[in-house]
Each structure stands twice: as structure tokens, then as C-alpha cells.
Amino acid sequence: MSSDEQFVEKSMPSAYVAIIPAAGVGSRLPGRKLSKELLPVGGARATEMPVIACLLNSLQSAGVREMTLVIREGKQDIVEYLAGGEWHQIHFNNRITAGTSGVPETVALGLRGITNRRIAFGFPDILFEPADAFTSMMQELDSTDADVVLGLFPTGSPGKMDMVEANASGKVTTIEIKPGNTRLDLTWILAVWEPQFSRYLLELAERESSGAGGQPDNAHLGHAFQRAIADGIKIGSVSFRSGRSLDIGTPDDLQRARYWPGSAGTSDTLC
Numbered sequence: 001m002s003s004d005e006q007f008v009e010k011s012m013p014s015a016y017v018a019i020i021p022a023a024g025v026g027s028r029l030p031g032r033k034l035s036k037e038l039l040p041v042g043g044a045r046a047t048e049m050p051v052i053a054c055l056l057n058s059l060q061s062a063g064v065r066e067m068t069l070v071i072r073e074g075k076q077d078i079v080e081y082l083a084g085g086e087w088h089q090i091h092f093n094n095r096i097t098a099g100t101s102g103v104p105e106t107v108a109l110g111l112r113g114i115t116n117r118r119i120a121f122g123f124p125d126i127l128f129e130p131a132d133a134f135t136s137m138m139q140e141l142d143s144t145d146a147d148v149v150l151g152l153f154p155t156g157s158p159g160k161m162d163m164v165e166a167n168a169s170g171k172v173t174t175i176e177i178k179p180g181n182t183r184l185d186l187t188w189i190l191a192v193w194e195p196q197f198s199r200y201l202l203e204l205a206e207r208e209s210s211g212a213g214g215q216p217d218n219a220h221l222g223h224a225f226q227r228a229i230a231d232g233i234k235i236g237s238v239s240f241r242s243g244r245s246l247d248i249g250t251p252d253d254l255q256r257a258r259y260w261p262g263s264a265g266t267s268d269t270l271c
Contacts, residue, residue, distance in 0.1 A: 016120045018122070038051070038077055045258075045259050058131050058132070060089065068094075072097060095110060104204075123189060129271065136151075138192055141236075148234070149235075150236070151240060153188075162187055163176040166239065188225075197228070
């Protein structure tokens with residue numbers, strides 16, 4: 001795509017579609033009756049809600065009205081929850097899969113047929129503040145030449161997360177996948193991107209499935225961001241240094257989620 005074509009595409013933004021991955025098995029949380037994305041959080045300090053509600057609330061407040069969830073077979077409870085009427089302002093397109101090799105393949109399944117739309121992406125098992133993070137990221141995408149904008153949050157668990165370094169203007173320069181020991185202190189948990197990046201992801205998925213992309217990195221979307229940076233894709237960021245996040249994927253963190261928003265919370269709402 002020429003620079004003139006990129007300018008035309010960027011100057012006429014299309015409405016956002018959210019891609020939400022729910023194809024995992026939640027193996028770190030055994031003995032559950034509910035899908036991980038529906039586990040209740042916040043009950044000790046606020047009105048109890050399923051963890052996915054944090055992401056849905058933030059997307060809805062940012063004006064997103066179409067959402068595609070890629071759901072593993074057997075997670076019918078998520079479909080039933082979304083159809084229950086609470087989210088009547090949102091149109092959900094549920095794509096059922098027998099399973100995927102990781103988040104990149106999950107996202108690729110969700111992207112098919114909507115590569116002409118701007119995308120908002122988030123994890124349905126991660127709580128975060130501020131609730132208006134997507135709005136800030138969309139404004140950044142509008143006002144810069146970035147193809148992707150990542151939402152960066154502080155974390156004290158680098159061994160569980162993709163750690164990100166950005167320069168003074170917000171341009172992402174380095175992504176370290178679950179490094180353990182690192183000088184970096186910010187992780188990405190949200191993203192928005194332009195249609196050209198969706199096409200890049202699908203082309204990358206096709207190359208890797210055919211064996212043309214070398215050794216595939218299927219587990220983490222951070223690997224795709226690393227490749228994109230190397231290929232000249234412009235990845236910007238918004239750093240929410242006064243914000244926070246919590247992945248509820250382990251029993252200890254799920255217990256902590258009972259107290260979300262915790263002492264720093266300023267209201268009785270979750271997100």
C-alpha cells in the first residue's frame with residue numbers, strides 16, 4: 001500500500017469491531033463449573049460481576065457496538081450470558097472453534113471477513129483501570145501515524161506478561177515475551193489497530209500455517225507485534241502508569257480479584 005493510500009484509509013476511519021479471544025481451556029484454574037471468562041470478581045468490595053464485564057464495559061463506553069468472540073467448543077455458558085439481555089446495545093458475533101494453537105490463531109479466526117474495519121482488542125480474563133483506556137487509545141490512533149496503539153499498564157509479574165518499552169513519543173521499540181528478569185515495568189493488555197494491520201496478521205498466519213514463515217510463534221500475540229516492528233509496522237502506545245491490571249488466570253489472582261477495585265478504587269463499580 002502506498003503512503004497516499006494509507007493516508008486516504010486513515011483519514012476515513014471505519015467503526016470499530018472488538019475481537020475477544022475466549023478459546024482457551026483455563027487449565028490453571030481446575031475444578032470450575034463456569035468458563036474462566038464468567039468467574040465472579042469484585043464481590044468483596046463492589047457489586048459482583050463476571051470478569052468479562054470489565055472489558056465489555058470499557059469497550060461499550062468507548063462506543064464499540066460490534067464484538068466478535070472466538071469461543072472454544074464447550075463454552076456455551078458464555079454464549080448464553082451474552083444473549084441474556086444485559087448487553088442489548090452490543091451485537092455479538094460468536095465464532096466457535098474446536099481450539100487454536102494460541103492467541104494469534106484465535107485473532108486470525110475473528111478477523112476473517114472484517115479486515116476493512118478498525119479493531120479493538122482485549123483479554124476477557126483481565127481486569128484493568130482506568131475504564132476509559134480504550135477511548136484514550138482510539139484518540140492516539142486518530143492523532144498519530146501509528147498502525148497499532150497498545151495500552152500499557154504497570155506490572156510486577158514480568159514472567160507472566162509481555163513487557164514493552166516505548167520511547168518518549170510512545171513508539172514501541174522493544175517487546176520481551178515473559179522475560180522473568182527485566183528492567184521493563186510496563187506490559188500491554190489492550191490494543192487498537194488499523195485495517196492494514198489486520199491484513200498483516202492474516203498474511204502472517206497464512207505464511208506460518210504453510211511453513212513459509214519459518215519457525216512459527218503461535219502462543220503469544222506479542223510475537224506478532226515483534227515481527228511487525230521488524231517489518232516496519234508503526235506501533236504506538238498509551239502508558240497508563242497510574243492504572244493497574246489483574247489477570248485472574250491463577251487461583252491466587254482470582255482470590256485477589258474478589259477485592260477489585262480494592263483500596264485504590266473510587267467507586268462501587270468494577271470497571
